[in-house]
Amino acid sequence: MFDVSIVVAVINRRDIDFLLHEWLDIKALLKRPRFESHTPESIDAILTLAQDLAERELTGFSEERIATISAGQRPADLTREEAVAFDIASALVSGGVLPEPTYQQAVRLFGDDSTAELMYLIGFYCLVSVCLNGFDVPVPERNARY
Numbered sequence: 001m002f003d004v005s006i007v008v009a010v011i012n013r014r015d016i017d018f019l020l021h022e023w024l025d026i027k028a029l030l031k032r033p034r035f036e037s038h039t040p041e042s043i044d045a046i047l048t049l050a051q052d053l054a055e056r057e058l059t060g061f062s063e064e065r066i067a068t069i070s071a072g073q074r075p076a077d078l079t080r081e082e083a084v085a086f087d088i089a090s091a092l093v094s095g096g097v098l099p100e101p102t103y104q105q106a107v108r109l110f111g112d113d114s115t116a117e118l119m120y121l122i123g124f125y126c127l128v129s130v131c132l133n134g135f136d137v138p139v140p141e142r143n144a145r146y
Contacts (some may be wrong), residue, residue, distance in 0.1 A: 013047070017044075017133065026040055050121075081109055085110055089122050091121065103115070
């Protein structure tokens with residue numbers, strides 16, 4: 001089975017909190033009309049839920065599935081929703097415009113807002129990854145706790 005502590009070590013909550021609250025100034029972002037219904041506390045709650053869900057979901061991934069994803073390929077055993085999310089993430093991180101059929105399929109499955117939020121989440125993950133790589137932040141020890 002996949003060791004979820006690797007993911008937790010690579011993207012730990014302390015780094016995400018720092019980026020959101022200190023670097024991106026989440027309070028200023030929440031003043032924008034698109035996000036005015038949220039609070040810093042609701043964002044923190046969403047992140048906690050996302051982390052819990054990711055840890056639960058990733059724990060069930062087989063080594064084969066992780067290896068396939070790591071090779072940039074879509075595993076054959078994904079659900080329809082997982083496959084569409086994978087296709088969106090793959091398209092966005094490879095550069096260029098998200099293909100319209102992929103976008104429309106996501107909207108049909110997830111709705112407009114959830115499709116947009118999926119793209120925001122992928123973009124945020126990329127931002128965090130680029131920042132960590134840019135500052136050559138080492139991966140913490142496997143059993144490190146913060």
